[in-house]
Amino acid sequence: MFNSRLDPQQHKEALHALATEKFDVLVIGGGVTGAGAALDAASRGLRVALVEPRDLAAGTSSRSSKLIHGGLRYLEQYDFRLVREALQEREAMVTSLAPHLVKPVAFLYPLHEKLKDRTYVGAGLALYDVLRGFQRALPWHKHLSQKNVSEVAPCLRQDIVTGAIKYFDAQVDDARHTMMIARTAARHGAIIALGASCESLVRDGNRVVGAVVRDCVNDNLITVQAGVVVMCAGVWSDELHEKFGLKAGYEVRMSKGAHIVLPGSAIQSEVGIILKTPVSVLFVIPWGDKWIVGTTDTEFNGDRNEPLANRDDIDYILAQANRVLEPQLKYEDIIGVYAGLRPLVSRKADSLTTKLSREHTVDRPANGFVSIAGGKYTTYRIMAQDVIDLAAKELRGEVKKSTTDKLPIVGADGYGALVQQVPLIAKESGLSETTIVHLLNRYGSLISEILELIAQDPSLGQVLTSKLPYIRAEIYYAVSHEGARSIEDVIARRTRLAFEAENGGDFLLDSVAEIIAPLLNWTRAQKNESIRAYKVISENERVAAEELLVAVEKISS
Numbered sequence: 440m441f442n443s444r445l446d447p448q449q450h451k452e453a454l455h456a457l458a459t460e461k462f463d464v465l466v467i468g469g470g471v472t473g474a475g476a477a478l479d480a481a482s483r484g485l486r487v488a489l490v491e492p493r494d495l496a497a498g499t500s501s502r503s504s505k506l507i508h509g510g511l512r513y514l515e516q517y518d519f520r521l522v523r524e525a526l527q528e529r530e531a532m533v534t535s536l537a538p539h540l541v542k543p544v545a546f547l548y549p550l551h552e553k554l555k556d557r558t559y560v561g562a563g564l565a566l567y568d569v570l571r572g573f574q575r576a577l578p579w580h581k582h583l584s585q586k587n588v589s590e591v592a593p594c595l596r597q598d599i600v601t602g603a604i605k606y607f608d609a610q611v612d613d614a615r616h617t618m619m620i621a622r623t624a625a626r627h628g629a630i631i632a633l634g635a636s637c638e639s640l641v642r643d644g645n646r647v648v649g650a651v652v653r654d655c656v657n658d659n660l661i662t663v664q665a666g667v668v669v670m671c672a673g674v675w676s677d678e679l680h681e682k683f684g685l686k687a688g689y690e691v692r693m694s695k696g697a698h699i700v701l702p703g704s705a706i707q708s709e710v711g712i713i714l715k716t717p718v719s720v721l722f723v724i725p726w727g728d729k730w731i732v733g734t735t736d737t738e739f740n741g742d743r744n745e746p747l748a749n750r751d752d753i754d755y756i757l758a759q760a761n762r763v764l765e766p767q768l769k770y771e772d773i774i775g776v777y778a779g780l781r782p783l784v785s786r787k788a789d790s791l792t793t794k795l796s797r798e799h800t801v802d803r804p805a806n807g808f809v810s811i812a813g814g815k816y817t818t819y820r821i822m823a824q825d826v827i828d829l830a831a832k833e834l835r836g837e838v839k840k841s842t843t844d845k846l847p848i849v850g851a852d853g854y855g856a857l858v859q860q861v862p863l864i865a866k867e868s869g870l871s872e873t874t875i876v877h878l879l880n881r882y883g884s885l886i887s888e889i890l891e892l893i894a895q896d897p898s899l900g901q902v903l904t905s906k907l908p909y910i911r912a913e914i915y916y917a918v919s920h921e922g923a924r925s926i927e928d929v930i931a932r933r934t935r936l937a938f939e940a941e942n943g944g945d946f947l948l949d950s951v952a953e954i955i956a957p958l959l960n961w962t963r964a965q966k967n968e969s970i971r972a973y974k975v976i977s978e979n980e981r982v983a984a985e986e987l988l989v990a991v992e993k994i995s996s
């Protein structure tokens with residue numbers, strides 16, 4: 440049995456393995472699609488390596504709306520197959536694949552015109568519930584009167600909201616989930632190499648037989664041999680196809696989506712809210728004791744590595760939310776902002792090699808090379824299965840079928856029982872029941888590894904800051920088990936302090952650095968450099984915040 444632990448020692452071994460072993464599959468990209476593809480291939484018994492230049496989920500997969508959903512708006516486009524597929528994935532994740540991370544969340548769909556809206560939306564939500572099939576983990580939708588709405592969501596304006604329909608979807612911390620999929624792949628033998636960028640392809644005649652990978656820390660080039668290279672590079676796909684001299688059958692456009700994060704007190708509601716906007720929908724999503732509100736949909740041509748929310752994005756979100764909310768949301772309420780890039784796929788007219796579905800596209804632009812892009816977070820497992828099915832055709836010998844529909848990700852095993860033992864675990868560990876619940880929802884049964892760390896060093900059981908639930912052991916564990924290698928990895932993705940804490944968590948940088956520096960064997964200079972690098976990112980966010988300030992001043996003058 441292999442180990443799911445991603446730590447500095449495993450990082451060294453991964454780079455060594457890239458240089459010395461021959462792989463069946465080399466996956467480019469450590470977003471949810473790449474992590475899913477590595478897991479799919481490894482669990483078929485294939486020898487797999489994954490390379491990612493920055494961090495797991497550093498691209499779009501940490502910046503989504505964090506909903507595991509069928510997509511209500513696809514119903515209006517009559518794309519029932521797509522909705523059904525996503526809903527079935529949702530049910531599987533909530534019940535068996537990742538119940539510790541993927542949680543049900545209730546939404547209200549506010550109604551305005553009494554009879555017309557209720558009939559139309561009610562029929563849509565009934566269909567949404569039916570399409571998930573027989574496995575039904577989440578409750579059926581429910582009609583609410585105006586009085587019910589005023590009790591459940593006093594924030595909705597009574598003068599224009601005449602009632603609502605309550606329905607269920609699910610939500611996930613996307614960055615943690617992607618990291619846990621990668622750890623599951625490691626447990627099935629996949630080599631996960633972070634800080635490793637694919638620079639070019641190695642060819643034998645017209646067949647791709649591997650790739651040249653840059654170790655981004657030491658700047659060494661490593662030649663990796665592989666039976667097939669599988670590219671899952673999201674919005675980097677066009678750039679890489681071009682760099683590799685490949686003519687792909689599709690193009691990827693980038694569309695930016697921004698979100699704002701607000702304190703719980705800003706919106707009085709027990710449930711989330713979905714609002715229809717002129718172009719799409721806007722979600723008001725509960726996030727612990729906070730709210731995430733978004734998103735936007737605008738064409739983007741800037742730096743893929745650092746999409747930032749600008750003044751227009753925030754204006755749009757506030758204006759759409761304030762159509763129905765009372766009291767109105769204000770600029771000063773905003774705690775955090777983040778933006779991500781949707782990889783939107785369009786097919787090239789002259790391509791014969793592309794198999795296009797409404798949501799994602801798989802392609803084989805060269806022998807020994809396949810790629811995938813598009814889709815949505817919810818259907819990552821299906822995407823992974825599709826691309827590895829195509830990759831399997833490039834390998835000699837029989838490749839087994841995908842088994843990921845029955846393969847829980849690490850931490851899922853035994854989670855249901857642990858939830859029932861919270862008081863017992865709290866008593867034995869000396870932590871509060873609230874902390875145990877917090878840990879179970881982030882680590883599942885891997886909580887035992889966190890508790891072991893605290894047993895060895897009780898100071899790790901203390902909270903990092905009194906304002907948020909994270910404890911010091913989580914910061915330590917991010918490096919000792921979850922592959923984090925920088926302050927940014929810990930603040931932005933292993934935890935979500937980057938948008939949950941004031942000022943992007945700047946006041947916590949020294950405490951975080953103190954905990955992780957010894958594990959990473961950092962010199963003082965390396966520690967300061969990691970803090971500086973995060974501050975640059977946070978400063979860029981602040982530039983957006985200053986724009987907000989100007990806006991506030993304009994409005995109040």
Ligand SMILES: Cc1cc2nc3c(=O)[nH]c(=O)nc-3n(C[C@H](O)[C@H](O)[C@H](O)COP(=O)(O)OP(=O)(O)OC[C@H]3O[C@@H](n4cnc5c(N)ncnc54)[C@H](O)[C@@H]3O)c2cc1C
Pocket residue numbers: 467468469470471472473490491492493494495496497498499500501502503504505506507508635636637638671672673674675679694695696697734778779780781782812813814815816817818
């Ligand atoms: C605002 C927004 C909201 C969304 N909300 C939802 C939602 O609520 N629900 C839902 O289901 N979906 C949602 N989505 C869609 C979903 O987030 C994406 O479809 C999904 O995260 C894409 O994952 P990916 O792995 O394909 O791409 P990415 O996560 O971007 O991964 C691509 C990876 O490739 C790596 N890479 C780049 N160059 C190289 C190289 N040379 N070598 C190796 N690796 C390389 C990158 O560093 C990156 O990590 C949303 C998207 C956005 C933008």
